[in-house]
Amino acid sequence: xxxxxxxxxxASALLAACGEQDPVNATQDAASVPVxxxxxxxxxxxxxxxxxxxxxxxxxxEIRAAEMALERSQNAEVRxxxxxxxxxxxxxxxxxxxxxxxxxxEVQMPTELDExxxxxxxxxxxxxxxxxxxxxxxxxAHQEALTLHKGFAxxxxxxxxxxxxxxxxxxxxxxxxxxxxxxN
Numbered sequence: 001x002x003x004x005x006x007x008x009x010x011a012s013a014l015l016a017a018c019g020e021q022d023p024v025n026a027t028q029d030a031a032s033v034p035v036x037x038x039x040x041x042x043x044x045x046x047x048x049x050x051x052x053x054x055x056x057x058x059x060x061x062e063i064r065a066a067e068m069a070l071e072r073s074q075n076a077e078v079r080x081x082x083x084x085x086x087x088x089x090x091x092x093x094x095x096x097x098x099x100x101x102x103x104x105x106e107v108q109m110p111t112e113l114d115e116x117x118x119x120x121x122x123x124x125x126x127x128x129x130x131x132x133x134x135x136x137x138x139x140x141a142h143q144e145a146l147t148l149h150k151g152f153a154x155x156x157x158x159x160x161x162x163x164x165x166x167x168x169x170x171x172x173x174x175x176x177x178x179x180x181x182x183x184n
Contacts, residue, residue, distance in 0.1 A: 051152045051161060052100060052107045055168075058145050059093035060110065061117040062086075065141075068124060069134050078131045081178050085138070088171045092164075099160050135183050142176035 062085050069082035100107060113121065120137055127133035146169065153166035 046151075048105065048155075048158050048161060049107045051148065051155070051158075051165070052096065052105065053110060054148050055096055055145075055165070056093065057110050057114055057117060058141065058148065059089045059096070060113055061120065062089040062141060062145075063093065064113070064121055065124060065134065065137065068121070069130075072130050073134065075131050077182055078134060081138070081175070081182065082134075084178070085175055088175070092168055092171070095164060099164055103158075103160060131182075135179050138179040139176065139183055142172055142179060145172050146176065 066082040066086035066089070069078055070086070073079050073082065097109065099105075100109065112118075120141075124130070124133055124137060149165040149168045149172060153162050153169065155162040155165070
């Protein structure tokens with residue numbers, strides 16, 4: 001397991017910005033950002049197996065977070081974003097599974113979230129300020145997803161997967177733009 005040490009000053013600033021969220025959960029969410037970006041830039045964007053696993057895991061997290069937002073949020077704009085995320089990531093997940101099957105790619109598709117993303121969902125579930133935490137997580141998750149998909153979109157060894165990655169980028173950019181607008 002990777003451990004990330006955040007300098008005390010940075011942790012204090014993160015906690016101050018997190019409002020009502022439990023300080024431990026806020027720190028875990030904040031620490032998840034560089035881990036996700038690093039993973040997307042290295043493993044995910046460089047190998048077929050890494051891309052498929054990372055993309056599938058990202059879609060799974062997005063779908064579950066969006067479902068939770070549709071259950072818990074009372075904010076119409078947050079709910080609209082959640083519905084868009086749910087629709088687009090469900091379609092992307094199905095398309096990815098179709099490519100894996102049609103190309104007979106031997107990769108174990110994840111069926112459960114990894115520890116990091118499950119922790120994000122747990123933190124979201126426990127948040128008193130649900131909408132804020134949801135939006136913050138969506139900004140980070142979509143930055144990570146964009147890094148992953150843009151990094152794999154020019155892969156010449158797997159043209160169908162590269163096309164899938166490239167096709168995902170505009171939708172991910174739209175999700176990120178909407179999440180950032182709600183964050184302001």
